[in-house]
Amino acid sequence: MDTYGFHSIHGRACAIATGVKLANPALSVWVNMGDGDSMAIGGNHLIHAVRRNQDLNITIFNNEIYGLTKGQYSPTTKFGQITKTSPYGTIDYPFNPGELVMGAQGTFFARTLDCVPQLSTDCMTRAAKHDGCSVVEVLQNCVIFNDKTHAAITDRAVRDDRTIVLEHGKPMLFGKNKEKGLRFNGRQLEVVTLGENGITLDDIMVHDETTEDTGIHMMLAHMGGDLPVALGVIRNVKKVSYTQLYEEQMDEQMASGKYKCMDDLLNSGDTWEV
């Protein structure tokens, strides 16, 4: 790929990308981070980039471990996991990146698996097309320091039952033969099986990625355990981006502002001749 790249300092990628985009809004700017970068040392920069809805494309490679420093727990490491710095098990409750993005009023969140290239390509393409800040979480394996951390959902034997690929406007079905679905029972999401207990396709929720209210998207992003882990584009709502608002203000002031050049400004207000 013919790209320009800036390998910045740990945690600060979002802040640097923000400056790049502000200086030249015509650029397509991508930010690559891991779970330590985005959730720990650079957590502040991530939530504010998301909150502003600046037109950045952010990917978070989440392997639930600090790999580059050889195996310490990260803010997404599973509770109780034994790592080099948690020899008796972590007592840190982990972050769910999707929930964090929703909490910061994010306008785009997708999740994909490192072992499903087609889904990853789809998510990235959709992210690139999104006007505003997009975040794509890639559940990634770390062969060396956290092998099989996502195996419980990614193994071929279980993947169809433990994950659900959401598609806008389509019923939330999963399982090898799409025989299972998600139903909202008035209080929470639950897994139901088509044909069992009178369940029909009409009982299954239809995915709406564009609903502004974060409630259902938050529930979907939160799923795991008894519920399948949601993949694909979970949230994709329209909201004027920071980039657009910024350029509109600039254009307006450039056109109507009082001072057109520095000489105007230097000679403005109270001045006098000696």
Place this chain on the structure above:
Amino acid sequence: MSENQIVNKEDLVVRFAGDSGDGMQLSGTLFSDASALTGNDIATFPDYPAEIRAPHNTIAGVSGYQVHVGNHIYSSGDKCDILVAMNPAAFKSQLKWAKKGATVIVDIDTFTEEAMEKAGYKENPFTDELERAYTIIKAPITSFTEKIGDAQGVDKKTADKSRNMFALGIIFYATHKTLDHTFAYLERKFAKKPAVITLNKAVLTEGYEYADKLEVMHSHIFEVAHADKMEKGRYRNITGNVATAWGLLAASEKSGRRLFLGSYPITPATDVMVELAKHKSLGARVFQAEDEIAGVCSAIGASYAGALACTSTSGPGLSLKSEALGLAVMTELPLVVVDVQRGGPSTGLPTKTEQSDLDQALYGRNGEAPLVVVAASSSANCFYWAFNAAKIALEHMTPVILLTDGYLGNGSQLFKIPSMKDMPEIKPRLAKENDPNYRPFRRDEEKFAREWALPGMEGLSHRVGGLEKCPDGPLSTDPENHALMTKNRQEKVNRVANYIPDQEVTGNPDADLLVVGWGGTSGALTLAVEEMNNEGKKVAYTHFNYICPLPKNTGDILRKYKKIVVCELNNGQFAGYLRTQFPECPMTQYNKVMGLPFEVGELKEHFTKLLEK
């Protein structure tokens, strides 16, 4: 007006002091603006507390604004000829700044038992001794103001907000000035609130007339000399922070590079960002970041994308930016970091001035991380030093730290308005599209600077970053390469010295004693040296604006003098820096770490002692 005795003076210092909500900063500004417009040279010094509203009537809440007006003004003056004290706390804490025999105007209505107790007075503060030492005018400012308010149907609380106008009226009378400028200001400022204009004009006039009716005032009217040594041209009043902002804007226009400022509010640097945020029409792209780190990082990103990128901060903020500054050094990107220094360490004295970030600016990064450090030396020349910092950054592909301080930043001074056509050219080192020989860290022979290839330029795509690179661009951990790149980065900064003028010596260059200063202390040092030479005591003086690298003749100057005293508002950071480079030159120090600028008096006293040794 009865027969007046007008006292002619070369210069006059007026200090306004009151509770932090009493409008003293505004009174001071209006007085200095009016003085400048009527032909005086001026310098101002706002001295205010860190608390937005400290408890009412306490010494912690006293806010001061000193104005020095006259013929040729270098500094905001040591002690004042006229002191305005709007409450007992101001009187108690500020009287030490009044010259013996000064006119002291107090709002006598505020000297209630409760307020005096809060200020720490156990008995009547106006002792006979005090009355003999000063001309104390006990003006019933509050009651007069409230009476005028009452006549206009304004409640007491609202009327009280105009008490500062009464005091200002007295000062205009005492300095033989008219009320015209302030009238015009009020009409402009409150165009949509005619009632506010009427009230303030009436109170201002009442203050003026009150003074006219006081017999004692008639022998205390000062006519201050007009500035007659000033260069011909168009002038304005400007604060250091605004001048800094304008200098950056000017550099952007001159270089053709978009101006980007990524900053986080911090006292006393915030006004740089506040000023630039107004100027989108001039292309200023200001980004209020989520923290200091994001401020500098966004600027580094903007620089990578081709902007004249800046970040503004003060001491604690510079600490937070340290790691990112290392990245700017490593990626060799142009960047201007403005540090408006304040009292430290930690939160320290946020609203007070100091020069104690020098070591941090020079050394505060991991690894061998040289960058350029320059310092402004007056509120007005912040404009030129900001411009200059940007020019060096863009032409030498390096981060530059510009040191100003709270005294320069908040203080104001007359500024001779330059014409943009007379400002020096700035030539950014942009790479050429599709240059087959482009290498990210290829250097030119003269400056040793690399070329700037911007994302989006055709045929130049490359990567930069915090990891060590080889000159062609790719990462390298090769020991020889690291040694070479370290040397090259240093050499690039060293070579900036080839493009800066020689250091000058003023005062009497043939003296035995050389006074050395840097940055924001030049006003007081210049005046101290000038007065001593006028008094027949020979003193030479050199003041540094280029800190790293130093002008090439620095050693030649230092080696010429038997006695050297390095004066700075810290514990000797510049002295230490000079000693490491010129160990052969014995240097003494004069230091002050009180959050206050130098006074001319203390400097002269110290220099005189050194001459006698």
